[in-house]
Amino acid sequence: MPAGTLYRGREGMWSWVAHRVTGVLIFFFLFVHVLDTALVRVSPEAYDEVVATYKTPIVALLEYGLVAAILFHALNGLRVIAVDFWSKGPRYQKQMLWTVVGIWVVLMAGSLYPVLGHAARELFGS
Amino acid sequence: MSSDTTSATIGPVEGAQYDADNPAPYIEAPRKRTGKTPRATRGNFEMAAWLFMRLSGVVLVVLVLGHLLIQLFLDGGVSKIGFAFVAGRWASPFWQVWDLLMLWLAMLHGANGLRTVINDYAERANTRLWLKGLLYTATVFTILLGTLVIFTFDPNIR
Numbered sequence: 425m426p427a428g429t430l431y432r433g434r435e436g437m438w439s440w441v442a443h444r445v446t447g448v449l450i451f452f453f454l455f456v457h458v459l460d461t462a463l464v465r466v467s468p469e470a471y472d473e474v475v476a477t478y479k480t481p482i483v484a485l486l487e488y489g490l491v492a493a494i495l496f497h498a499l500n501g502l503r504v505i506a507v508d509f510w511s512k513g514p515r516y517q518k519q520m521l522w523t524v525v526g527i528w529v530v531l532m533a534g535s536l537y538p539v540l541g542h543a544a545r546e547l548f549g550s
Numbered sequence: 551m552s553s554d555t556t557s558a559t560i561g562p563v564e565g566a567q568y569d570a571d572n573p574a575p576y577i578e579a580p581r582k583r584t585g586k587t588p589r590a591t592r593g594n595f596e597m598a599a600w601l602f603m604r605l606s607g608v609v610l611v612v613l614v615l616g617h618l619l620i621q622l623f624l625d626g627g628v629s630k631i632g633f634a635f636v637a638g639r640w641a642s643p644f645w646q647v648w649d650l651l652m653l654w655l656a657m658l659h660g661a662n663g664l665r666t667v668i669n670d671y672a673e674r675a676n677t678r679l680w681l682k683g684l685l686y687t688a689t690v691f692t693i694l695l696g697t698l699v700i701f702t703f704d705p706n707i708r
Binding site: 434444447448450451454455458459461462464465467468471472475478479484487491494498501502504505508509535538539541542 | 570604607608610611614615618622623624626627628629631632633634636653656657660661663664667688692695696698699702703704707708
């Protein structure tokens with residue numbers, strides 16, 4: 425491993441890494457998403473055809489991943505704001521990260537059925 | 551004997567209790583502003599960008615999570631989305647403004663984030679120039695395209 429790729433490690437560094445990775449992934453999806461939405465100016469058929477791919481089980485799994493990335497980026501972003509603007513933020517950054525992770529896990533469990541339910545019905549019937 | 555010498559040369563400052571939370575002695579900032587520092591050294595663009603990330607971030611949490619809730623969670627999730635659904639939502643100026651604001655803030659927030667990433671990892675000046683040129687071109691194109699689509703949307707296109 426080249427020198428300097430690991431900073432102090434632990435919660436501070438890894439949350440920063442995860443914030444970057446999720447941010448870049450969301451930004452790339454945003455490009456695709458504006459382009460697919462622009463098809464409403466071409467024709468209703470062209471738009472509906474592309475949106476049909478968003479309803480397939482494999483893409484549904486990607487949508488669950490998108491929700492995961494956005495939820496982490498949103499919650500951790502609020503934590504970053506707290507670290508920057510709340511006087512006790514830096515002292516509690518670790519506790520706040522584990523709070524973020526806890527809320528994220530709960531919300532991701534709650535998202536399972538709403539986001540993946542239609543794919544499950546298609547795969548397993550009824 | 552040798553271990554005694556080592557601890558003696560480190561002295562009391564290094565002997566302070568350091569751990570993961572308090573890892574190093576305090577060092578004064580190398581470019582601290584003094585009376586001799588010119589009033590404006592480099593402009594405030596980076597500070598404005600830093601502030602924009604936090605302000606747009608708070609607004610985006612509301613806009614994007616609301617968008618996700620409507621598109622992927624409520625009322626059958628993704629399976630209800632289609633041209634008719636889009637036409638129904640953009641019939642209301644409220645959702646047009648919502649989507650327009652979300653488009654602009656998310657694109658600028660993401661573009662500034664990627665600008666930071668490029669600055670961090672592209673080591674050659676030429677690489678940075680080209681990557682950022684590509685980034686700004688794609689960003690301007692996408693913002694303009696999305697804005698045009700929202701403003702010129704026609705539910706009776708066919």
